[in-house]
Amino acid sequence: MPGNDLVIDVRGLTKSFGRKTVVRDLDMQVRRGEIFGFLGPNGSGKTTSIRMLCGLLRPDSGAGLCLGYDIIAQSERIKPHVGYMTQRFSLYEDLTVLENLRFAARLYGLKSPEADVQGALERYGLTPFSRHLAGNLSGGWKQRLSLAECTLHRPRLLLLDEPTAGVDPGARRDFWDQVHGLAAEGVTALISTHYMDEAERCHRLAYIAYGDVLASGTAQDLVSGSGLFTWSVSAARPDADLHGLGEALKREPGVDQVVIFGNALHVSGLDESGLEAAVAAHRTEAFVWTRTGPGLEEAFINLMRGARLE
Amino acid sequence: MNARLFSPGRFLAVVAKEFVQMRRDRLTFAMMIGIPLLQVVLFGYAINTDPRRLPTAVLSADNSEFSRSVVSAMQTSTYFKITRQIGSRDEARRLLQGGEVQFVVTIPENFGRDLMRGERPEILLEADATDPVATAGSTAGFKEIVNRALARELKGVLGDLASGQDPVDVRVHSEYNPEAVSQYNIVPGLMGVVLTMTLVMITALAITRERERGTMEHLLSTPVTPLEVTLGKIIPYIVVGYVQMLLIVCAARFLFDVPIQGSVVLVFVLASVFIAANLSVGVTFSTVARNQLQAVQVSVFFFLPSLLLSGFMFPFRGMPQWAQCVGSLLPLTHFLRLVRGIVLKGNGLAESLSHVWPMVLFWLVVVAVGLKRYKRTLD
Ligand SMILES: Nc1ncnc2c1ncn2[C@@H]1O[C@H](COP(=O)(O)OP(=O)(O)OP(=O)(O)O)[C@@H](O)[C@H]1O
Numbered sequence: 113m114p115g116n117d118l119v120i121d122v123r124g125l126t127k128s129f130g131r132k133t134v135v136r137d138l139d140m141q142v143r144r145g146e147i148f149g150f151l152g153p154n155g156s157g158k159t160t161s162i163r164m165l166c167g168l169l170r171p172d173s174g175a176g177l178c179l180g181y182d183i184i185a186q187s188e189r190i191k192p193h194v195g196y197m198t199q200r201f202s203l204y205e206d207l208t209v210l211e212n213l214r215f216a217a218r219l220y221g222l223k224s225p226e227a228d229v230q231g232a233l234e235r236y237g238l239t240p241f242s243r244h245l246a247g248n249l250s251g252g253w254k255q256r257l258s259l260a261e262c263t264l265h266r267p268r269l270l271l272l273d274e275p276t277a278g279v280d281p282g283a284r285r286d287f288w289d290q291v292h293g294l295a296a297e298g299v300t301a302l303i304s305t306h307y308m309d310e311a312e313r314c315h316r317l318a319y320i321a322y323g324d325v326l327a328s329g330t331a332q333d334l335v336s337g338s339g340l341f342t343w344s345v346s347a348a349r350p351d352a353d354l355h356g357l358g359e360a361l362k363r364e365p366g367v368d369q370v371v372i373f374g375n376a377l378h379v380s381g382l383d384e385s386g387l388e389a390a391v392a393a394h395r396t397e398a399f400v401w402t403r404t405g406p407g408l409e410e411a412f413i414n415l416m417r418g419a420r421l422e
Numbered sequence: 423m424n425a426r427l428f429s430p431g432r433f434l435a436v437v438a439k440e441f442v443q444m445r446r447d448r449l450t451f452a453m454m455i456g457i458p459l460l461q462v463v464l465f466g467y468a469i470n471t472d473p474r475r476l477p478t479a480v481l482s483a484d485n486s487e488f489s490r491s492v493v494s495a496m497q498t499s500t501y502f503k504i505t506r507q508i509g510s511r512d513e514a515r516r517l518l519q520g521g522e523v524q525f526v527v528t529i530p531e532n533f534g535r536d537l538m539r540g541e542r543p544e545i546l547l548e549a550d551a552t553d554p555v556a557t558a559g560s561t562a563g564f565k566e567i568v569n570r571a572l573a574r575e576l577k578g579v580l581g582d583l584a585s586g587q588d589p590v591d592v593r594v595h596s597e598y599n600p601e602a603v604s605q606y607n608i609v610p611g612l613m614g615v616v617l618t619m620t621l622v623m624i625t626a627l628a629i630t631r632e633r634e635r636g637t638m639e640h641l642l643s644t645p646v647t648p649l650e651v652t653l654g655k656i657i658p659y660i661v662v663g664y665v666q667m668l669l670i671v672c673a674a675r676f677l678f679d680v681p682i683q684g685s686v687v688l689v690f691v692l693a694s695v696f697i698a699a700n701l702s703v704g705v706t707f708s709t710v711a712r713n714q715l716q717a718v719q720v721s722v723f724f725f726l727p728s729l730l731l732s733g734f735m736f737p738f739r740g741m742p743q744w745a746q747c748v749g750s751l752l753p754l755t756h757f758l759r760l761v762r763g764i765v766l767k768g769n770g771l772a773e774s775l776s777h778v779w780p781m782v783l784f785w786l787v788v789v790a791v792g793l794k795r796y797k798r799t800l801d
């Protein structure tokens with residue numbers, strides 16, 4: 113392996129299906145031990161990009177290295193070191209948990225398959241289910257099984273495509289603890305997700321939409337780079353009409369986004385003076401007004417809007 | 423071989439997995455065993471059932487005890503069931519034509535007297551042989567039934583008449599389909615039909631299923647190679663194919679008494695070529711079909727011409743030229759000839775080889791097409 117620290121280093125990856133360009137000119141650099149979040153709206157090309165990285169799809173143009181091997185010419189050498197967890201459950205529903213893991217152990221030619229399989233069962237709490245058919249597991253347990261399976265052969269790179277969709281918060285936290293544990297051992301992970309709290313747990317992020325990378329960096333970079341200014345508004349009296357206020361603010365020219373977070377509204381705008389004017393116009397004693405920083409979600413929605421306007 | 427392209431460990435892992443899945447998929451498993459059994463029973467009973475008690479009309483102009491004894495012997499043989507006595511040739515014709523009776527027996531005037539005089543009177547059995555299978559047993563047995571009945575009668579009374587030449591001239595006329603096709607053709611042929619049906623469809627399904635369920639995406643991201651996956655998925659179905667053949671051979675031998683002249687082992691060995699040809703068709707279809715439904719449809723598209731143009735349903739030489747051309751491309755056509763040759767005529771390896779090479783050719787062409795279409799990636 114070449115002596116650099118980049119586990120994924122691809123440039124200009126482009127992929128079209130028919131006339132539709134799904135990924136356009138994707139550049140991505142991911143360092144060893146990094147947890148890299150991959151975000152973007154539905155249909156933005158996340159899954160397609162991940163498939164190109166592990167040799168399942170051949171890019172139309174562009175090139176790059178994954179684990180030091182060429183993603184086009186040497187994909188067979190990449191595969192043994194990659195654990196790919198597909199977006200859709202892709203283990204055998206008509207095999208038991210144990211059989212699925214054993215099958216994977218044999219495919220990767222593990223030295224001590226039985227010990228590895230038992231280890232994985234224990235680590236992911238799957239032991240009580242080992243004789244259940246995978247198809248009968250609940251959604252969250254299927255995800256765990258998939259993770260157990262794709263980490264079984266101690267891959268150096270994990271490609272996880274929406275690994276926690278439909279998983280309860282406790283299991284998600286366990287999952288992220290596992291991933292951070294692996295990262296500490298030097299495993300690199302590329303994770304696509306739609307959850308903001310998960311995005312914040314990544315070391316770095318990339319946001320892609322309609323085939324283009326719109327922004328990348330740490331969560332902080334993305335938030336501060338968004339150029340948004342935000343006010344948080346909550347009700348001061350029980351009869352205060354928070355929803356009505358939100359609708360009124362949406363119509364103000366200086367306001368770009370109004371998001372409801374339970375009992376609070378987040379009002380954001382790109383133009384600070386316009387936003388201040390709008391807030392001044394609606395500021396009454398019925399509400400509590402505080403200046404806050406924008407969140408990741410506001411930053412992403414802002415990015416997506418920009419992409420659509422182009 | 424290069425371990426990166428083919429590793430026995432990975433290949434065996436796929437084989438083992440496939441067997442477990444096959445065992446769990448009860449319905450498909452039942453079909454694989456059930457289809458040959460069902461076909462054997464359905465076709466088989468059309469074959470050797472030697473149907474009994476077939477409706478028979480008697481047109482007798484003679485009232486001697488000899489003619490009565492012939493008629494009663496026919497009854498007791500259980501082949502015939504005398505349903506009516508008739509008085510004219512016209513009526514006989516009408517009954518046969520309308521299918522009301524299967525046979526008409528005609529006993530001429532003065533039958534008893536001529537018999538006593540040693541003039542060998544004629545006795546006629548007319549059969550409606552539209553379905554030759556149905557009448558074959560009865561017509562074959564008729565002469566024997568008549569002779570035995572008369573021998574019993576004549577013994578003692580006219581011992582010398584009974585010995586030597588048959589006392590009567592037994593005539594059998596098969597109407598409507600004089601040259602009956604040998605029914606034994608069907609059971610050995612069934613072997614090829616069942617193999618074509620299950621092997622093509624099930625391999626196409628097994629591979630398409632992986633793609634449809636998304637498991638192929640995961641499989642392709644592991645070090646397993648397409649060769650290992652394909653071979654690993656095929657092997658279990660070869661075993662299935664042989665089990666099906668064994669079932670049919672046993673049924674042919676023990677249920678339907680098909681005389682097996684040649685070597686069953688030779689049939690099994692040479693069948694490997696036919697099985698390979700069908701499996702390669704299944705694999706190639708799986709590269710075309712996007713989902714399991716399409717896989718079934720494409721398989722039927724292959725199965726129907728095989729069934730109809732191979733000589734299984736219709737005699738090959740009776741088909742129009744174009745149909746014979748298409749038929750000779752199909753592996754089933756050659757396999758049928760091969761099996762019938764070995765089972766019915768007792769052919770050996772030398773005589774069989776001429777049916778093997780067209781199947782090999784077919785196989786090579788299909789494999790070439792399949793490899794060209796096979797993708798290592800998802801796009
Ligand atoms: N094999 C294919 N053939 C044609 N179009 C495809 C194919 N695979 C993906 N697409 C299209 O490419 C686009 C991007 O799909 P992709 O699955 O990469 O998006 P995604 O970012 O993973 O979306 P999601 O968040 O919903 O999972 C979609 O519009 C999809 O319809």
Ligand SMILES: [Mg+2]
Pocket residue numbers: 158159160199273
């Ligand atoms: Mg996706």
